[in-house]
Amino acid sequence: MAAPIAYSLIATDLDGTLLRGDDTLSDRSLAALARVADAGAQHLVVTGRPAPRVRPLLDDLGATGLAVCGQGAQVYDAGADRLLWSITLDRELAETALGKIEAEVGQVYAAVDQDGVDGLTLIEPGYLMPHPTLPAVRVDRRDELWGESISKVLLRHPHLSDDELAATARSVVGSLATVTMSGPGTVELQPCGITKATGLALAAEHLGLRPADTIAFGDMPNDIPMFDWAGHGVAMANAHPELKAVADEVTLSNEDDGIAVVLERLLGGVAQYGPLTLSIEP
Numbered sequence: 001m002a003a004p005i006a007y008s009l010i011a012t013d014l015d016g017t018l019l020r021g022d023d024t025l026s027d028r029s030l031a032a033l034a035r036v037a038d039a040g041a042q043h044l045v046v047t048g049r050p051a052p053r054v055r056p057l058l059d060d061l062g063a064t065g066l067a068v069c070g071q072g073a074q075v076y077d078a079g080a081d082r083l084l085w086s087i088t089l090d091r092e093l094a095e096t097a098l099g100k101i102e103a104e105v106g107q108v109y110a111a112v113d114q115d116g117v118d119g120l121t122l123i124e125p126g127y128l129m130p131h132p133t134l135p136a137v138r139v140d141r142r143d144e145l146w147g148e149s150i151s152k153v154l155l156r157h158p159h160l161s162d163d164e165l166a167a168t169a170r171s172v173v174g175s176l177a178t179v180t181m182s183g184p185g186t187v188e189l190q191p192c193g194i195t196k197a198t199g200l201a202l203a204a205e206h207l208g209l210r211p212a213d214t215i216a217f218g219d220m221p222n223d224i225p226m227f228d229w230a231g232h233g234v235a236m237a238n239a240h241p242e243l244k245a246v247a248d249e250v251t252l253s254n255e256d257d258g259i260a261v262v263l264e265r266l267l268g269g270v271a272q273y274g275p276l277t278l279s280i281e282p
Contacts, residue, residue, distance in 0.1 A: 005039040005266050007215040009207065011068075011200055011226060014047040014057070015131065015183050016219035016254050017236055023133050025061075032260035033061075035267055044068065044203055046196050046216070046226060048182040050113040050151055051076040051083060053121070053134050066206065070113060070151040071180055071190045071222060072199035075206070081117055085202055088115045089177060089191045091146040094153050097176040097189055101155070101169050108165070109156045110142060115149040127156060130185035153177075153189040162187055166221075180222040181240075188222075197225035215266075217251075217259050218243060234262055 010033075012018045019025060033043050046068040047054060054069050054076065064079035075085040094112075102108055109127035114120050121136040122145050123129065129136050139145060145153075157165045166181040169189070173179055177189040204214060216223070216230035219239040227233030227246055235247035236258045244250055251258035 005036060005041045005263075007232065007266070008041050008213040009204060009209045009215070010036055010041055010043045010263070011046045011214055011216040011230060012043065012259060013218040013220070013223055013226075014045060014049060014054070016238060017217050018045075018254065018259055019057075020255055023131070026257055026260070028257045028260045030061075032257075032263040032267075036263055039267060042207060042209075044200070046072075046200050048180070048186070048188065048222060049134070050074065050119060050121070051117050052119055053113075055081070055117070066203045068196065068199035068203050070199075071182065071188060071194065072196040072225075073151045073190055073194050074115075075199050075203050076117070083117060084206065085199075086115055086151065087191050087194060088149045089152055089189065091150060093176045094150065094189060095146065097169075097173045098153065098155075100172040100176075104168050104172055105157060105160060105165065107158070109158070110145060111136065111154040112145045112150040113152050113154070115151045119148070119151070126158075127154075128185070130156075130183060151190065155187045155189065156185055182220050182222040195225035196222060197229040200226055200229055215262075217262070219254065234259075
């Protein structure tokens with residue numbers, strides 16, 4: 001077995017963090033995660049994607065453990081293909097929140113992630129998926145979004161930036177929902193009080209691990225609660241300024257194997273990839 005690593009739990013976001021822009025993992029990242037496993041640490045995906053959209057990636061990784069999905073609203077057991085824990089967003093509250101947002105900014109385009117391991121992503125007319133590789137079902141009318149239990153609502157505005165839309169949503173939604181910004185074109189409403197830290201804490205407790213045992217990697221403001229919870233937070237070079245401001249360090253971008261760079265350093269370096277490069281936030 002390899003030498004022990006300083007952290008027993010490696011929590012990674014997916015989009016903009018572990019995954020490259022084409023939704024793939026580099027050989028270097030895969031090798032680093034394999035070495036982490038050999039050293040006795042556990043890798044935990046912590047993502048905004050719902051469980052059904054994460055399952056194919058976990059299959060490719062050969063992962064049979066836990067994953068935190070749906071911005072912390074789901075703890076998924078990949079080996080058993082079941083949710084150990086989930087919480088849904090009340091659909092009436094979601095509609096009310098959406099109405100309050102549109103009263104301020106005009107029409108937005110909405111989508112929902114249904115709850116469950118086989119839940120669908122439904123998108124209303126005008127909504128464009130930020131990740132075109134992810135499957136979605138288009139409905140004819142907004143009211144069709146609310147037919148089944150949902151874990152979150154995804155919003156896009158035809159003109160406002162993500163930061164502007166998220167700020168306005170937070171100012172009017174109040175306790176109806178938690179507002180997050182998780183990537184380009186991705187402002188979301190999820191159950192009030194639920195964040196990535198919620199699911200991460202539950203998964204870590206299940207694994208018998210603590211915040212001090214955890215190093216977390218991310219790129220967007222929705223990763224801030226995860227950084228606040230974890231013992232060490234690493235932002236990608238491509239990360240949103242709000243996340244960089246609270247990170248313990250900043251590594252290279254997702255395209256440049258930033259996670260692998262940090263893991264290699266923690267494991268003592270990997271000669272075949274040359275010297276390690278890291279930038280530290282003051």
